[in-house]
Amino acid sequence: MRQAQNGQTGKDSEERNSMTQEPELPALTEAQLDVLRRFASFDIGLEELRQSLTGVFEFDFAPKQHAPAGLSQRRTATGHFRIPEPGIVITREHIADALERKRFGLITERDLVYWATILLLNDAYVWDPGDEDLIAEWLNDISLNLDAS
Numbered sequence: 001m002r003q004a005q006n007g008q009t010g011k012d013s014e015e016r017n018s019m020t021q022e023p024e025l026p027a028l029t030e031a032q033l034d035v036l037r038r039f040a041s042f043d044i045g046l047e048e049l050r051q052s053l054t055g056v057f058e059f060d061f062a063p064k065q066h067a068p069a070g071l072s073q074r075r076t077a078t079g080h081f082r083i084p085e086p087g088i089v090i091t092r093e094h095i096a097d098a099l100e101r102k103r104f105g106l107i108t109e110r111d112l113v114y115w116a117t118i119l120l121l122n123d124a125y126v127w128d129p130g131d132e133d134l135i136a137e138w139l140n141d142i143s144l145n146l147d148a149s
Helices: 030-040 044-052 092-103 108-120 127-144
Strands: 057-063 073-079 088-090 125-127
Touching: 030 044, 030 088, 030 108, 044 108, 057 108, 073 108, 092 108, 092 127, 108 127, 125 127
Parallel strands: 088 125
Antiparallel strands: 057 073
16 A cells, blocks of 8 residues: 555545555556666656656655755655556666766766666666665665765
8 A cells, every 4th residue: 555645734634644555546557667667777868757657656856945965855756556566677787787877978977866766766666686685775875875966
């Protein structure tokens, strides 16, 4: 189950904290899954991902006003879809390819940070079972410790 993000501030706490049964959520289409796979491989960028998943996956990387160093950005995401089975597997090769693209100047550090953040925030992605801890650590390091400004 996922908590519904209804944005209401009324008195009724039950309504505010309502839970949506995951089977009630729509499944991702093959086209949407393909977009997510292409994003994971850097075949498409952030804006194409945003446009292709409008209504099912929304995210915001807004700058924070007067934030201390290291906390200059708020990163939020909301998914309105049933988690696919099987998920889109992220491997060491995805990370190695992303770092190689950055090294050769094909993407910016910001692109790399946003990419890792989306992989962490979108429930359609899963880590390769043989390297789960390593992949999670690398993605968190990229997302949190590199400069997205």
